[in-house]
Amino acid sequence: xxxxxxxxxxxxxxGIFSAYELVKLKKGLKIAxxxxxxxxxxxxxxxxxxxxxxCVKCKTCAIMNGFGGAGAFSDGKYNITNQFGGTLYAxxxxxxxxxxxxxxxxxxLSHGGEGTALYSTASTAIKKLCLQNGLHLLDASxxxxxxxxNYIVLENLYNExxxxxxFYFETHVDSVRLSGxxxxxxxxxxxxxxxxxxxxxxxxxxxxxxKWMEGVCRQLDIPTKSNxxxxxxxxxxxxxxxxxLTDELYESKIIYRTKEFEDLVxxxxxxxxxxxxxxxxxGIVTVNGHSYEDPxxxxxxxxxxxxxxxxxxxxxKDSNGYGESIARLSNMLGGGVxxxxxxxxxxxxxxxxxxxxxxxxxxxxxxxxGDLSLVIPKRILDGIIEMIYALDKIAxxxxxxxxxxxxxxxxxxxxxVEIDHHLETRHKGLFVIGDCSGVTHSLSHASASGIHVARVxxxxx
Ligand SMILES: Cc1cc2nc3c(=O)[nH]c(=O)nc-3n(C[C@H](O)[C@H](O)[C@H](O)COP(=O)(O)OP(=O)(O)OC[C@H]3O[C@@H](n4cnc5c(N)ncnc54)[C@H](O)[C@@H]3O)c2cc1C
Numbered sequence: 001x002x003x004x005x006x007x008x009x010x011x012x013x014x015g016i017f018s019a020y021e022l023v024k025l026k027k028g029l030k031i032a033x034x035x036x037x038x039x040x041x042x043x044x045x046x047x048x049x050x051x052x053x054x055c056v057k058c059k060t061c062a063i064m065n066g067f068g069g070a071g072a073f074s075d076g077k078y079n080i081t082n083q084f085g086g087t088l089y090a091x092x093x094x095x096x097x098x099x100x101x102x103x104x105x106x107x108x109l110s111h112g113g114e115g116t117a118l119y120s121t122a123s124t125a126i127k128k129l130c131l132q133n134g135l136h137l138l139d140a141s142x143x144x145x146x147x148x149x150n151y152i153v154l155e156n157l158y159n160e161x162x163x164x165x166x167f168y169f170e171t172h173v174d175s176v177r178l179s180g181x182x183x184x185x186x187x188x189x190x191x192x193x194x195x196x197x198x199x200x201x202x203x204x205x206x207x208x209x210x211k212w213m214e215g216v217c218r219q220l221d222i223p224t225k226s227n228x229x230x231x232x233x234x235x236x237x238x239x240x241x242x243x244x245l246t247d248e249l250y251e252s253k254i255i256y257r258t259k260e261f262e263d264l265v266x267x268x269x270x271x272x273x274x275x276x277x278x279x280x281x282x283g284i285v286t287v288n289g290h291s292y293e294d295p296x297x298x299x300x301x302x303x304x305x306x307x308x309x310x311x312x313x314x315x316x317k318d319s320n321g322y323g324e325s326i327a328r329l330s331n332m333l334g335g336g337v338x339x340x341x342x343x344x345x346x347x348x349x350x351x352x353x354x355x356x357x358x359x360x361x362x363x364x365x366x367x368x369x370g371d372l373s374l375v376i377p378k379r380i381l382d383g384i385i386e387m388i389y390a391l392d393k394i395a396x397x398x399x400x401x402x403x404x405x406x407x408x409x410x411x412x413x414x415x416x417v418e419i420d421h422h423l424e425t426r427h428k429g430l431f432v433i434g435d436c437s438g439v440t441h442s443l444s445h446a447s448a449s450g451i452h453v454a455r456v457x458x459x460x461x
Contacts, residue, residue, distance in 0.1 A: 003197040006029060009202070009203045012069020013068075013071050017450030017454070018451070021451045023164045033165055035168065036173075037170070043066040043073075046062075064206075064281060069434075069446075076443070079253075081139060085441055085442030086441050088439055111157055113153050119142045121140055124249060137253070146292050148292050173189055202433060202453055203216065222417060226319055232305055233287075233306055234406040237400070250272065258382070258383040260386065269288070270303075271289045276364050287337045287365070301364055310323075324410075326376065330370075333370055338371075338408075342401055343401025413441065417436075417438055417439075
């Protein structure tokens with residue numbers, strides 16, 4: 001059996017930054033990273049918009065899995081804030097969480113991100129404009145690496161780590177077992193017919209590993225709590241409509257309380273001059289977006305999500321299952337992502353190819369024209385429509401007939417795994433970090449959680 005001091009499961013931001021900090025703090029530690037997906041340069045989504053138009057459901061999704069994790073082709077927006085992106089601060093303290101996010105930012109800058117823009121809500125007049133219109137702008141600093149620079153940072157991090165860490169790509173971990181009583185003898189990590197031994201194990205399996213993580217928790221008797229799911233659409237409109245917000249803030253997280261149901265609807269993942277993309281989580285196709293730092297790759301459109309959180313109480317526990325069912329419905333009707341003009345939605349008719357082709361906003365994703373009201377629950381869709389009209393007051397043009405809505409966008413949250421302030425489970429030496437812990441939902445929080453655990457392990461080693 002091959003033995004390691006530390007095994008990390010998942011090469012997303014959580015896994016990468018824990019490996020980075022361990023290597024830096026404790027030279028000589030034997031570290032391995034197991035990753036279901038491929039290395040960075042092999043990550044290629046077959047959708048080319050010509051020969052392959054829709055998701056072909058690869059064994060592992062090149063967008064979600066592989067070195068860089070779900071963040072590899074993301075917009076590379078590192079939000080330095082405790083107001084959204086996760087609740088890491090609740091485990092490690094607010095200042096510590098912010099310090100770690102700043103530290104992650106400094107690593108990104110020293111690995112290819114220097115010169116990228118840092119935006120801040122600190123003294124913006126947009127906050128007042130929002131308040132005057134029933135909208136609330138959350139506070140944050142945002143480092144926008146862009147998809148292209150984000151890729152370069154990941155390449156540089158990999159080149160630095162590859163000689164000091166054993167990377168096992170295309171190697172799915174089937175199970176994690178306690179070795180000895182309650183992990184006293186460390187852990188066994190099982191992949192196919194190979195078993196690896198380690199003293200400490202860091203699980204950073206991300207959102208795509210959520211089902212697998214549930215199984216690990218069941219097997220190792222680690223308590224979990226069911227969580228929430230966010231359901232909504234991705235909006236695409238001319239970049240000029242939002243330029244006064246995006247030029248100053250890049251990304252604005254705005255919350256609106258609906259008049260009808262007092263539900264909270266929020267903007268999420270804003271991509272100025274970006275593109276809308278589809279994403280495949282465990283065979284379910286949903287929508288997302290990103291944008292490039294390089295002006296040559298800018299589009300004429302800005303996209304962002306409008307999401308509503310659904311929290312469930314007893315006896316229903318499967319919040320992700322609920323989100324999946326809604327996404328499946330859109331996949332059933334549209335074969336993948338559905339696109340609809342706002343003008344069609346409010347007139348109660350489906351969009352068709354002719355209307356999309358004549359639309360003043362040209363879609364950046366080839367999606368199936370359809371009717372989102374057949375997919376999204378009324379209460380959620382009503383809230384989204386209400387918020388579009390509210391946003392129209394601070395960014396006139398948002399509620400134009402030509403604004404495009406893509407659906408569905410679903411943010412699956414992992415159940416919350418019971419972990420302590422070290423992000424350690426009830427089994428000593430078994431840590432759960434990043435999005436699979438249910439604690440983080442963002443690049444910056446996931447990366448910071450990796451640094452935190454690496455420091456805990458280095459202190460004990
Ligand atoms: C298109 C897109 C755009 C995004 N844009 C942004 C953004 O701009 N800003 C932001 O803050 N967040 C963004 N996010 C979210 C962000 O990418 C995640 O929050 C972040 O990547 C979480 O990091 P992680 O390390 O916890 O998990 P992940 O990045 O999901 O990495 C987990 C890795 O573990 C691997 N894995 C899972 N199970 C196993 C197993 N059993 N064995 C071996 N390997 C396994 C997976 O293949 C994956 O590579 C975006 C996400 C997507 C999909």
